[in-house]
Amino acid sequence: MADHPKRRKSDITNTQRLIAVFWPSFLTAGVATALFFTAFNPEEISLCMGHQKPISNIGAYTIGFFLFWILTSSTCALTCYFQRPCHQPAKGEND
Amino acid sequence: MSKPQTKSAANGQDASAPEAESLYAKHKKVYPREVHGLFANLRTTGVLALLGLYYGLPWFRWDDRQAVLLDLPQRQFHIFGLTFWPQDFFYFAVLLIIAGLALFFFTALAGRLWCGYACPQTVWTEVFLWIERKVEGSRAQQMKLDKADFSKRKLYKKGLKHAIWISFSAFTGFTFVGYFTPVDVLWQGLISLDLGPWETFWIIFYSLATYGNAGWLREQVCIYMCPYARFQSAMFDKDTLIISYDEQRGDPRGSRKKSAKPGELGLGDCIDCTLCVQVCPTGIDIRDGLQYQCIGCAACVDVCNEVMDKMGYQKGLVRYTTEHELEGGKTHLFRPRIVIYATIIALIFAALVVAIINRVPVELDIIRDRNALFREVKGGLVENIYNLRIVNMSNMEQRYRLSADGLEGMQLINPRGNFDVKSGEIYSLTVQVRLDPVTLKRPSNEIFFNLDSVSGDKISIKEKARFIGPLVR
Known part of the structure; x- marks a missing residue:
């Protein structure tokens, strides 16, 4: 990726970028899960959705956590993506 | 170096x-x-x-x-x-x-x-x-x-x-x-x-x-x-x-x-x-x-x-x-x-x-019935309806007694009398308060609901509510 001629070499490595996406989002997903399930009982949610046999609370928390993690990590990924300089130097122009 | x-x-x-x-x-x-x-x-x-x-x-x-x-x-x-x-x-x-x-x-x-x-x-x-x-x-x-x-x-x-x-x-x-x-x-x-x-x-x-x-x-x-x-x-x-x-x-x-x-x-x-x-x-x-x-x-x-x-x-x-x-x-x-x-x-x-x-390990939410502000019942009394939500947050089952005060001559109609709520249970209850409107000085009055445990634990809570009556002539 970094050796693509049109792309500038970033000052952080891909591994660090990966951590920057998945680690802060993990933390905030944890907080969001705690807040969400404090306010809403998963049993009531699954009743509202008309499930006959609701899954266990722990299961609901787990699924909730991973849904939040998907959401927060997409935000982090977008931030990471937009950090890239958007100015593409024209041919001949110095980098 | x-x-x-x-x-x-x-x-x-x-x-x-x-x-x-x-x-x-x-x-x-x-x-x-x-x-x-x-x-x-x-x-x-x-x-x-x-x-x-x-x-x-x-x-x-x-x-x-x-x-x-x-x-x-x-x-x-x-x-x-x-x-x-x-x-x-x-x-x-x-x-x-x-x-x-x-x-x-x-x-x-x-x-x-x-x-x-x-x-x-x-x-x-x-x-x-x-x-x-x-x-x-x-x-x-x-x-x-x-x-x-x-x-x-x-x-x-x-x-x-x-x-x-x-x-x-x-x-x-x-x-x-x-x-x-x-x-x-x-x-x-x-x-x-x-x-x-x-x-x-x-x-x-x-x-x-x-x-x-x-x-x-x-x-x-x-x-x-x-x-x-x-x-x-x-x-x-x-x-x-x-x-x-x-x-x-x-x-x-x-x-x-x-x-x-x-x-x-x-x-x-x-x-x-x-x-x-x-x-x-x-x-x-x-x-x-x-x-x-x-x-x-x-x-x-x-x-x-x-x-x-x-x-x-x-x-x-x-x-x-x-x-x-x-x-x-x-x-x-x-x-x-x-x-x-x-x-x-x-x-x-x-x-x-x-x-x-x-x-206080009990929660009492009071929601006034929104269908009617008040209604007149026999005997010339005015009635308000309240939906109560009681959450027992203690470790044990509790028997609660409900009472109301705040206005002179008010009657609380609680069809269930003293009631039991399990630990952690959310209990719903509908009650009425009746009153002779001539005693009312204002259309909207403050009243209180008291919930006391009669199971031995000293648990009691007092919550505010409003009683709406007809316009005073």
Whole structure:
């Protein structure tokens, strides 16, 4: 990726970028899960959705956590993506 | 001679470029050398106490149930004699605020005390390092083993180490889940191989996290992943306890015979043995000045004191000190920020304790029936309808008595009389209040509902409501 001629070499490595996406989002997903399930009982949610046999609370928390993690990590990924300089130097122009 | 970096390094902005490139893939393994001494003993004591607490607490019983159980399936937190419900989230939020402020307070006072002695990352890494040393031997032996070609012996040593690491991690993961679902049930499930899928998932998840963080990532968690490590220097001042190399006393560095007089050789007290670098769990050189990678574990203090002793020099070339002291001044313990932090923490903590002591373990929500403001019933009376929601937040079933007051001559019609509510149950009840409208002075009047437990526990609560009547003629 970094050796693509049109792309500038970033000052952080891909591994660090990966951590920057998945680690802060993990933390905030944890907080969001705690807040969400404090306010809403998963049993009531699954009743509202008309499930006959609701899954266990722990299961609901787990699924909730991973849904939040998907959401927060997409935000982090977008931030990471937009950090890239958007100015593409024209041919001949110095980098 | 390396030029000592000074203050700017503490902000973490001075992190030199090669550092950033050495991340993960190109990362060099740090082999911390074993260290003995006062601070190593303190940390070992801390590690044993904290791990004892962590692994022991779930098995502790209180009133015929697990003493500390954050029962996620049942949505109630048991902490010794107290039970908290989702409605009590407020207390938890206050507790988090206190924890945050305490971190500020201790950082300003004693620097990275948390990182060096109490952080789970430090505590578990310490255990994993201990296991590694027991299996693979000293620092030199570990380095030799890693460089050596593949052999049966290497496979055995590495295999044994990882097997012990993984078993210990699995036990850690099991204990972790034991805080959230009853540990005895979990244990039964484990030995009869009948664990729930979600419990199994979280045990494995937490085990892998322990294994990865304490076995593989170690200091990289502190350096690259920990938010606290990045901002803690903002809370430092010139009186904060730091670990520092006494440059004036130590430089110029150089090796010498024990009998040599450093003054005659033009040398300082540092014999440049690099032991302080070898013991460092984050692989830095403390002699380069204060760095954000330093977790304040004082391993370098211990090892340098040992060397100074052997050389017959005064201890404390690397020591706990403050910037003021290094500059020849005195450390001020009671400075505004310390006093302010302490006062705020004390006030919030006192408020929390008072709030928990006075907490009434019942909730009464009153919703006026919205279909009609009021209606006239026989006998010329006016009636209002209320939907009540009662949550029993105590540990036991309670029988409640409902009464109302606030207006003269009011009658409460409660078809169910005294009623029982199970622990944790949300109970709904519809009642009417009737009144002769001639006694009303205003169309909207304040009334009160009283809910008292008649089961022996002294639980009572009074909630406000409104009684609407016809316009007064």
